[in-house]
Amino acid sequence: MTRRKADELDPRERLLQTAQRLFGEQGIHATGIDRIIAEAGVAKMTLYKHFAGKDELVVAALRRKHEVFREFFRAIVESRQEPRGRLLAVFEAQERWFARPDFRGCYFLNAAAELPEANCAARRAVAEHKLWVLGQFQELCRGVGAPEPDRLADELMLLFEGAIARAYVTGDATAARAARRAAAALLEADLPAHRA
Amino acid sequence: MTRRKADELDPRERLLQTAQRLFGEQGIHATGIDRIIAEAGVAKMTLYKHFAGKDELVVAALRRKHEVFREFFRAIVESRQEPRGRLLAVFEAQERWFARPDFRGCYFLNAAAELPEANCAARRAVAEHKLWVLGQFQELCRGVGAPEPDRLADELMLLFEGAIARAYVTGDATAARAARRAAAALLEADLPAHRA
DNA sequence: CAATAAATATACAGACCTGTCTATTCCACA
DNA sequence: TGTGGAATAGACAGGTCTGTATATTTATTG
Structure with a gap:
Protein backbone atom coordinates (compact mmCIF):
# COMPACT_ATOMS: atom_id res chain seq x y z
CA MET A 1 0.00 0.00 0.00
CA ALA A 52 -11.48 1.91 -17.72
CA GLY A 53 -12.12 5.03 -19.78
CA LYS A 54 -13.87 8.35 -19.89
CA ASP A 55 -17.32 6.77 -19.73
CA GLU A 56 -16.50 5.14 -16.43
CA LEU A 57 -15.12 8.42 -15.12
CA VAL A 58 -18.36 10.14 -16.09
CA VAL A 59 -20.39 7.59 -14.18
CA ALA A 60 -18.11 7.90 -11.15
CA ALA A 61 -18.41 11.69 -11.26
CA LEU A 62 -22.20 11.42 -11.38
CA ARG A 63 -22.23 9.10 -8.40
CA ARG A 64 -19.94 11.39 -6.49
CA LYS A 65 -22.10 14.40 -7.28
CA HIS A 66 -25.10 12.43 -6.10
CA GLU A 67 -23.40 11.90 -2.74
CA VAL A 68 -22.74 15.61 -2.44
CA PHE A 69 -26.32 16.43 -3.38
CA ARG A 70 -27.63 13.91 -0.88
CA GLU A 71 -25.77 15.53 1.97
CA PHE A 72 -27.02 18.93 0.91
CA PHE A 73 -30.59 17.78 0.69
CA ARG A 74 -30.52 16.07 4.05
CA ALA A 75 -29.00 19.10 5.73
CA ILE A 76 -31.73 21.35 4.32
CA VAL A 77 -34.55 19.05 5.36
CA GLU A 78 -33.12 18.49 8.82
CA SER A 79 -32.71 22.21 9.39
CA ARG A 80 -36.40 22.35 10.23
CA GLN A 81 -38.60 20.62 12.75
CA GLU A 82 -42.21 20.75 11.60
CA PRO A 83 -43.07 18.60 8.58
CA ARG A 84 -44.50 21.44 6.53
CA GLY A 85 -41.42 23.58 7.11
CA ARG A 86 -39.16 20.70 6.16
CA LEU A 87 -40.93 20.39 2.83
CA LEU A 88 -40.95 24.06 1.98
CA ALA A 89 -37.33 24.47 3.07
CA VAL A 90 -36.36 22.56 -0.04
CA PHE A 91 -37.80 25.30 -2.23
CA GLU A 92 -36.30 28.02 -0.09
CA ALA A 93 -32.87 26.47 -0.53
CA GLN A 94 -33.40 26.56 -4.28
CA GLU A 95 -33.44 30.31 -4.34
CA ARG A 96 -30.02 30.53 -2.68
CA TRP A 97 -28.75 27.89 -5.06
CA PHE A 98 -30.03 29.66 -8.18
CA ALA A 99 -28.39 32.91 -7.08
CA ARG A 100 -24.93 31.38 -6.95
CA PRO A 101 -22.68 32.62 -9.76
CA ASP A 102 -21.62 29.07 -10.61
CA PHE A 103 -25.22 27.85 -10.93
CA ARG A 104 -25.59 25.93 -14.16
CA GLY A 105 -28.85 24.08 -13.86
CA CYS A 106 -29.24 20.46 -12.93
CA TYR A 107 -25.96 18.59 -13.13
CA PHE A 108 -27.75 15.34 -13.83
CA LEU A 109 -30.21 16.61 -16.37
CA ASN A 110 -27.40 18.40 -18.19
CA ALA A 111 -25.47 15.14 -18.34
CA ALA A 112 -28.52 13.30 -19.64
CA ALA A 113 -28.97 15.98 -22.29
CA GLU A 114 -25.55 15.13 -23.69
CA LEU A 115 -26.06 11.39 -23.63
CA PRO A 116 -28.72 10.22 -26.10
CA GLU A 117 -28.31 6.53 -25.34
CA ALA A 118 -31.07 5.98 -22.81
CA ASN A 119 -29.64 2.80 -21.34
CA CYS A 120 -26.01 3.68 -20.88
CA ALA A 121 -24.56 3.51 -17.37
CA ALA A 122 -24.43 7.28 -17.00
CA ARG A 123 -28.08 7.73 -17.93
CA ARG A 124 -29.02 5.03 -15.46
CA ALA A 125 -27.09 6.87 -12.78
CA VAL A 126 -29.02 10.02 -13.61
CA ALA A 127 -32.33 8.18 -13.38
CA GLU A 128 -31.31 6.68 -10.05
CA HIS A 129 -30.53 10.11 -8.71
CA LYS A 130 -33.90 11.51 -9.72
CA LEU A 131 -35.71 8.55 -8.24
CA TRP A 132 -33.84 9.11 -5.00
CA VAL A 133 -35.00 12.72 -4.95
CA LEU A 134 -38.54 11.57 -5.67
CA GLY A 135 -38.27 9.20 -2.73
CA GLN A 136 -37.29 12.10 -0.50
CA PHE A 137 -40.30 14.09 -1.62
CA GLN A 138 -42.51 11.09 -0.95
CA GLU A 139 -41.14 10.83 2.57
CA LEU A 140 -41.70 14.53 3.15
CA CYS A 141 -45.26 14.24 1.87
CA ARG A 142 -45.93 11.34 4.21
CA GLY A 143 -44.50 13.55 6.94
CA VAL A 144 -47.10 16.24 6.41
CA GLY A 145 -49.85 13.64 6.44
CA ALA A 146 -50.91 14.02 2.84
CA PRO A 147 -53.74 11.65 1.91
CA GLU A 148 -51.95 10.60 -1.28
CA PRO A 149 -48.29 11.31 -0.53
CA ASP A 150 -46.85 9.70 -3.64
CA ARG A 151 -49.08 11.65 -5.96
CA LEU A 152 -48.35 14.90 -4.18
CA ALA A 153 -44.65 14.11 -4.29
CA ASP A 154 -44.84 13.69 -8.06
CA GLU A 155 -46.44 17.09 -8.37
CA LEU A 156 -44.08 18.88 -6.02
CA MET A 157 -41.08 17.42 -7.76
CA LEU A 158 -42.35 18.74 -11.08
CA LEU A 159 -42.26 22.20 -9.53
CA PHE A 160 -38.81 21.55 -8.14
CA GLU A 161 -37.39 20.40 -11.48
CA GLY A 162 -39.22 23.04 -13.45
CA ALA A 163 -37.75 25.77 -11.30
CA ILE A 164 -34.22 24.51 -11.96
CA ALA A 165 -34.78 24.50 -15.71
CA ARG A 166 -36.40 27.90 -15.69
CA ALA A 167 -33.73 29.49 -13.52
CA TYR A 168 -30.97 28.09 -15.69
CA VAL A 169 -32.41 29.08 -19.04
CA THR A 170 -33.66 32.56 -18.20
CA GLY A 171 -31.28 33.30 -15.33
CA ASP A 172 -34.23 34.15 -13.16
CA ALA A 173 -33.57 33.06 -9.57
CA THR A 174 -37.09 33.99 -8.50
CA ALA A 175 -38.34 30.83 -10.18
CA ALA A 176 -37.74 29.27 -6.79
CA ARG A 177 -40.24 31.59 -5.18
CA ALA A 178 -42.89 30.72 -7.75
CA ALA A 179 -42.21 27.04 -7.11
CA ARG A 180 -42.50 27.52 -3.36
CA ARG A 181 -45.77 29.37 -3.70
CA ALA A 182 -47.24 26.74 -5.99
CA ALA A 183 -46.01 24.00 -3.68
CA ALA A 184 -47.71 25.67 -0.75
CA ALA A 185 -50.91 25.94 -2.78
CA LEU A 186 -50.85 22.25 -3.66
CA LEU A 187 -50.19 21.38 -0.04
CA GLU A 188 -53.08 23.59 0.98
CA ALA A 189 -55.36 21.87 -1.49
CA ASP A 190 -54.51 18.46 -0.06
CA LEU A 191 -54.38 19.51 3.60
CA PRO A 192 -56.94 22.25 4.16
CA ALA A 193 -56.65 21.62 7.89
CA HIS A 194 -53.14 23.04 7.97
CA ARG A 195 -54.31 26.46 6.86
CA ALA A 196 -51.85 28.76 8.62
CA MET B 1 -30.76 33.41 -59.03
CA ALA B 52 -20.32 31.44 -40.89
CA GLY B 53 -19.64 28.29 -38.89
CA LYS B 54 -21.16 25.62 -36.73
CA ASP B 55 -22.23 28.09 -34.07
CA GLU B 56 -24.36 29.98 -36.55
CA LEU B 57 -25.86 26.73 -37.79
CA VAL B 58 -26.76 25.81 -34.22
CA VAL B 59 -28.53 29.13 -33.74
CA ALA B 60 -30.37 28.74 -37.03
CA ALA B 61 -31.44 25.22 -36.07
CA LEU B 62 -32.75 26.49 -32.74
CA ARG B 63 -34.74 29.22 -34.44
CA ARG B 64 -36.15 26.76 -36.90
CA LYS B 65 -37.14 24.37 -34.14
CA HIS B 66 -38.79 27.24 -32.38
CA GLU B 67 -40.94 27.88 -35.45
CA VAL B 68 -41.97 24.24 -35.51
CA PHE B 69 -42.75 24.27 -31.82
CA ARG B 70 -44.77 27.43 -32.19
CA GLU B 71 -46.99 25.90 -34.84
CA PHE B 72 -47.50 22.83 -32.67
CA PHE B 73 -48.38 24.86 -29.63
CA ARG B 74 -50.83 27.05 -31.48
CA ALA B 75 -52.55 24.06 -33.03
CA ILE B 76 -53.00 22.44 -29.63
CA VAL B 77 -54.37 25.57 -28.01
CA GLU B 78 -56.69 26.30 -30.89
CA SER B 79 -58.07 22.77 -30.84
CA ARG B 80 -60.27 23.80 -27.94
CA GLN B 81 -62.86 26.48 -27.42
CA GLU B 82 -63.32 27.15 -23.75
CA PRO B 83 -60.42 28.89 -22.01
CA ARG B 84 -59.94 26.25 -19.35
CA GLY B 85 -59.83 23.48 -21.93
CA ARG B 86 -57.32 25.40 -24.01
CA LEU B 87 -55.02 25.60 -21.03
CA LEU B 88 -55.28 21.99 -19.99
CA ALA B 89 -54.94 20.81 -23.58
CA VAL B 90 -51.29 21.80 -23.39
CA PHE B 91 -50.68 19.22 -20.68
CA GLU B 92 -52.74 16.61 -22.47
CA ALA B 93 -50.58 17.05 -25.55
CA GLN B 94 -47.50 16.48 -23.42
CA GLU B 95 -48.50 12.92 -22.70
CA ARG B 96 -48.70 12.08 -26.39
CA TRP B 97 -45.38 13.80 -26.93
CA PHE B 98 -43.62 11.92 -24.12
CA ALA B 99 -44.85 8.61 -25.47
CA ARG B 100 -43.20 9.12 -28.83
CA PRO B 101 -40.19 6.84 -29.36
CA ASP B 102 -38.05 9.75 -30.53
CA PHE B 103 -38.84 11.85 -27.45
CA ARG B 104 -35.60 13.18 -26.03
CA GLY B 105 -36.63 15.89 -23.61
CA CYS B 106 -36.61 19.58 -24.30
CA TYR B 107 -34.65 20.42 -27.43
CA PHE B 108 -33.85 23.88 -26.12
CA LEU B 109 -32.92 22.89 -22.59
CA ASN B 110 -30.72 20.12 -23.95
CA ALA B 111 -28.93 22.64 -26.12
CA ALA B 112 -28.48 25.00 -23.19
CA ALA B 113 -27.07 22.14 -21.15
CA GLU B 114 -24.28 21.75 -23.68
CA LEU B 115 -23.49 25.45 -23.89
CA PRO B 116 -22.03 26.84 -20.67
CA GLU B 117 -21.52 30.36 -21.99
CA ALA B 118 -24.67 32.07 -20.79
CA ASN B 119 -24.55 34.94 -23.24
CA CYS B 120 -23.78 33.19 -26.50
CA ALA B 121 -26.23 33.57 -29.35
CA ALA B 122 -27.54 30.03 -28.99
CA ARG B 123 -28.28 30.44 -25.29
CA ARG B 124 -30.06 33.70 -26.01
CA ALA B 125 -32.18 31.90 -28.62
CA VAL B 126 -33.06 29.30 -25.99
CA ALA B 127 -34.06 31.98 -23.51
CA GLU B 128 -36.17 33.70 -26.14
CA HIS B 129 -37.99 30.48 -26.83
CA LYS B 130 -38.80 29.89 -23.19
CA LEU B 131 -39.99 33.43 -22.77
CA TRP B 132 -42.26 32.97 -25.75
CA VAL B 133 -43.75 29.88 -24.12
CA LEU B 134 -44.17 31.81 -20.90
CA GLY B 135 -46.01 34.50 -22.84
CA GLN B 136 -48.37 31.87 -24.19
CA PHE B 137 -49.11 30.62 -20.70
CA GLN B 138 -49.75 34.18 -19.58
CA GLU B 139 -52.22 34.65 -22.38
CA LEU B 140 -53.97 31.40 -21.52
CA CYS B 141 -54.15 32.44 -17.88
CA ARG B 142 -55.68 35.75 -18.81
CA GLY B 143 -58.14 33.78 -20.90
CA VAL B 144 -59.41 31.83 -17.90
CA GLY B 145 -59.77 35.06 -15.97
CA ALA B 146 -57.14 34.37 -13.35
CA PRO B 147 -56.78 37.24 -10.88
CA GLU B 148 -52.98 37.17 -11.22
CA PRO B 149 -52.42 35.62 -14.65
CA ASP B 150 -48.67 36.22 -14.80
CA ARG B 151 -48.03 34.58 -11.47
CA LEU B 152 -50.22 31.61 -12.35
CA ALA B 153 -48.47 31.33 -15.70
CA ASP B 154 -45.11 31.12 -13.92
CA GLU B 155 -46.39 28.29 -11.79
CA LEU B 156 -48.02 26.36 -14.61
CA MET B 157 -44.94 26.62 -16.71
CA LEU B 158 -42.87 25.13 -13.89
CA LEU B 159 -45.15 22.11 -14.06
CA PHE B 160 -44.85 22.01 -17.83
CA GLU B 161 -41.05 22.14 -17.79
CA GLY B 162 -40.74 19.81 -14.85
CA ALA B 163 -42.80 17.20 -16.62
CA ILE B 164 -40.52 17.30 -19.65
CA ALA B 165 -37.43 16.83 -17.51
CA ARG B 166 -39.01 14.06 -15.51
CA ALA B 167 -40.31 12.19 -18.54
CA TYR B 168 -36.95 12.37 -20.24
CA VAL B 169 -34.83 11.25 -17.31
CA THR B 170 -37.02 8.46 -15.99
CA GLY B 171 -38.80 7.60 -19.22
CA ASP B 172 -42.11 7.97 -17.43
CA ALA B 173 -44.69 9.45 -19.79
CA THR B 174 -47.26 9.71 -17.01
CA ALA B 175 -45.42 12.76 -15.71
CA ALA B 176 -47.74 14.67 -18.02
CA ARG B 177 -50.76 13.43 -16.13
CA ALA B 178 -49.29 14.54 -12.81
CA ALA B 179 -48.58 17.94 -14.34
CA ARG B 180 -52.11 18.22 -15.66
CA ARG B 181 -53.61 17.30 -12.33
CA ALA B 182 -51.44 19.81 -10.46
CA ALA B 183 -52.23 22.46 -13.05
CA ALA B 184 -55.93 21.85 -12.56
CA ALA B 185 -55.48 22.13 -8.80
CA LEU B 186 -53.66 25.44 -9.11
CA LEU B 187 -56.35 26.71 -11.44
CA GLU B 188 -58.98 25.60 -8.98
CA ALA B 189 -57.22 27.42 -6.18
CA ASP B 190 -57.23 30.66 -8.15
CA LEU B 191 -60.68 30.26 -9.69
CA PRO B 192 -62.94 28.48 -7.23
CA ALA B 193 -65.93 29.66 -9.24
CA HIS B 194 -65.02 27.39 -12.14
CA ARG B 195 -65.44 24.27 -10.05
CA ALA B 196 -66.71 21.72 -12.56
C1' DC C 1 -25.08 29.38 -77.12
C1' DA C 2 -22.53 32.00 -73.82
C1' DA C 3 -22.15 34.03 -69.44
C1' DT C 4 -22.87 33.74 -64.65
C1' DA C 5 -23.71 32.18 -60.24
C1' DA C 6 -24.33 28.22 -57.27
C1' DA C 7 -23.07 23.98 -55.78
C1' DT C 8 -19.84 20.17 -56.13
C1' DA C 9 -15.75 16.98 -55.13
C1' DT C 10 -11.53 16.55 -53.01
C1' DA C 11 -7.65 17.47 -50.56
C1' DC C 12 -5.60 19.50 -46.74
C1' DA C 13 -4.14 22.18 -42.46
C1' DG C 14 -4.03 22.28 -37.69
C1' DA C 15 -6.04 21.29 -33.62
C1' DC C 16 -7.95 18.13 -30.40
C1' DC C 17 -9.69 13.65 -28.99
C1' DT C 18 -9.18 8.95 -26.48
C1' DG C 19 -6.31 5.55 -25.30
C1' DT C 20 -1.57 2.97 -25.28
C1' DC C 21 3.28 2.28 -24.58
C1' DT C 22 7.74 2.73 -22.32
C1' DA C 23 10.92 4.21 -19.29
C1' DT C 24 11.73 6.64 -15.09
C1' DT C 25 11.03 8.37 -10.42
C1' DC C 26 9.12 8.38 -6.05
C1' DC C 27 8.12 6.54 -1.53
C1' DA C 28 6.51 3.49 2.17
C1' DC C 29 7.90 -0.40 4.39
C1' DA C 30 10.60 -4.50 5.39
C1' DT D 1 19.17 0.44 2.88
C1' DG D 2 17.06 -2.09 -0.52
C1' DT D 3 12.72 -3.56 -2.82
C1' DG D 4 8.29 -3.37 -5.03
C1' DG D 5 4.21 -1.14 -6.22
C1' DA D 6 2.30 3.30 -7.43
C1' DA D 7 2.64 7.33 -9.84
C1' DT D 8 5.12 10.04 -13.19
C1' DA D 9 6.61 12.18 -17.79
C1' DG D 10 6.32 12.16 -22.46
C1' DA D 11 5.89 10.40 -26.86
C1' DC D 12 2.80 8.38 -30.02
C1' DA D 13 -0.99 6.09 -32.78
C1' DG D 14 -5.19 6.67 -35.07
C1' DG D 15 -9.17 8.96 -35.34
C1' DT D 16 -12.23 13.11 -35.53
C1' DC D 17 -13.05 17.87 -35.37
C1' DT D 18 -13.71 22.67 -37.71
C1' DG D 19 -12.63 25.33 -41.32
C1' DT D 20 -10.09 26.57 -45.89
C1' DA D 21 -8.38 26.20 -50.63
C1' DT D 22 -8.81 24.82 -55.41
C1' DA D 23 -10.58 23.20 -59.33
C1' DT D 24 -14.72 21.33 -61.56
C1' DT D 25 -19.47 20.64 -62.67
C1' DT D 26 -24.16 22.01 -62.95
C1' DA D 27 -28.08 24.81 -63.96
C1' DT D 28 -30.23 29.09 -65.11
C1' DT D 29 -30.76 33.17 -67.62
C1' DG D 30 -29.81 36.69 -71.13
Missing part, protein backbone atom coordinates in the same frame (compact mmCIF):
# COMPACT_ATOMS: atom_id res chain seq x y z
CA THR A 2 1.09 3.48 -0.78
CA ARG A 3 0.45 6.07 1.86
CA ARG A 4 -0.08 9.73 1.04
CA LYS A 5 1.61 12.75 2.56
CA ALA A 6 -1.64 13.31 4.48
CA ASP A 7 -2.04 16.89 3.27
CA GLU A 8 -2.70 15.95 -0.33
CA LEU A 9 -5.42 13.72 -1.65
CA ASP A 10 -5.32 10.42 -3.40
CA PRO A 11 -4.76 10.78 -7.17
CA ARG A 12 -8.04 8.97 -7.70
CA GLU A 13 -9.78 11.44 -5.45
CA ARG A 14 -8.24 14.41 -7.22
CA LEU A 15 -9.34 12.97 -10.54
CA LEU A 16 -12.88 12.47 -9.35
CA GLN A 17 -13.21 15.94 -7.89
CA THR A 18 -11.68 17.63 -10.92
CA ALA A 19 -13.74 15.62 -13.39
CA GLN A 20 -16.92 16.31 -11.44
CA ARG A 21 -16.19 20.01 -11.45
CA LEU A 22 -15.19 20.28 -15.11
CA PHE A 23 -18.07 18.16 -16.37
CA GLY A 24 -20.37 20.53 -14.54
CA GLU A 25 -18.69 23.72 -15.65
CA GLN A 26 -18.19 22.89 -19.32
CA GLY A 27 -20.18 19.79 -20.09
CA ILE A 28 -19.02 16.26 -20.66
CA HIS A 29 -18.12 16.29 -24.34
CA ALA A 30 -16.44 19.66 -24.02
CA THR A 31 -14.16 18.39 -21.27
CA GLY A 32 -11.16 16.45 -22.54
CA ILE A 33 -9.17 13.88 -20.65
CA ASP A 34 -6.05 16.00 -21.02
CA ARG A 35 -7.67 18.92 -19.28
CA ILE A 36 -8.86 16.76 -16.42
CA ILE A 37 -5.48 15.21 -15.72
CA ALA A 38 -3.75 18.58 -16.07
CA GLU A 39 -5.99 20.26 -13.50
CA ALA A 40 -5.94 17.25 -11.24
CA GLY A 41 -2.15 17.14 -11.46
CA VAL A 42 -2.18 13.47 -12.33
CA ALA A 43 -0.51 11.43 -15.04
CA LYS A 44 -2.65 10.04 -17.83
CA MET A 45 -1.69 6.47 -17.07
CA THR A 46 -2.91 6.93 -13.52
CA LEU A 47 -6.35 7.81 -14.82
CA TYR A 48 -6.51 4.72 -17.00
CA LYS A 49 -5.30 2.57 -14.11
CA HIS A 50 -8.22 3.72 -11.96
CA PHE A 51 -10.91 3.99 -14.63
CA THR B 2 -30.61 29.67 -59.00
CA ARG B 3 -33.86 27.84 -59.40
CA ARG B 4 -34.39 24.36 -58.01
CA LYS B 5 -35.86 21.34 -59.71
CA ALA B 6 -38.97 22.00 -57.61
CA ASP B 7 -39.08 18.48 -56.17
CA GLU B 8 -35.93 18.89 -54.10
CA LEU B 9 -35.24 21.46 -51.46
CA ASP B 10 -32.77 24.25 -51.32
CA PRO B 11 -29.34 23.09 -50.05
CA ARG B 12 -29.68 25.61 -47.23
CA GLU B 13 -33.02 24.12 -46.30
CA ARG B 14 -31.68 20.57 -46.38
CA LEU B 15 -28.81 21.67 -44.15
CA LEU B 16 -31.13 23.30 -41.64
CA GLN B 17 -33.49 20.37 -41.45
CA THR B 18 -30.70 17.82 -41.14
CA ALA B 19 -28.81 19.85 -38.56
CA GLN B 20 -31.95 20.41 -36.52
CA ARG B 21 -32.69 16.71 -36.53
CA LEU B 22 -29.17 15.53 -35.72
CA PHE B 23 -28.62 18.10 -32.98
CA GLY B 24 -31.76 16.82 -31.37
CA GLU B 25 -31.02 13.14 -31.81
CA GLN B 26 -27.38 13.15 -30.75
CA GLY B 27 -26.63 16.48 -29.17
CA ILE B 28 -24.69 19.41 -30.55
CA HIS B 29 -21.13 18.49 -29.69
CA ALA B 30 -21.68 14.91 -30.71
CA THR B 31 -22.84 15.96 -34.17
CA GLY B 32 -20.01 16.74 -36.57
CA ILE B 33 -20.16 18.97 -39.60
CA ASP B 34 -19.18 16.06 -41.81
CA ARG B 35 -22.15 14.04 -40.67
CA ILE B 36 -24.53 16.91 -41.28
CA ILE B 37 -23.37 17.57 -44.82
CA ALA B 38 -23.30 13.87 -45.62
CA GLU B 39 -26.92 13.34 -44.52
CA ALA B 40 -28.03 16.58 -46.11
CA GLY B 41 -26.30 15.60 -49.36
CA VAL B 42 -24.55 18.93 -49.54
CA ALA B 43 -20.94 19.94 -50.11
CA LYS B 44 -18.97 21.34 -47.22
CA MET B 45 -18.27 24.59 -48.98
CA THR B 46 -21.98 25.13 -49.44
CA LEU B 47 -22.47 24.98 -45.71
CA TYR B 48 -19.77 27.56 -45.09
CA LYS B 49 -21.20 29.76 -47.79
CA HIS B 50 -24.57 29.83 -46.03
CA PHE B 51 -23.39 29.86 -42.42
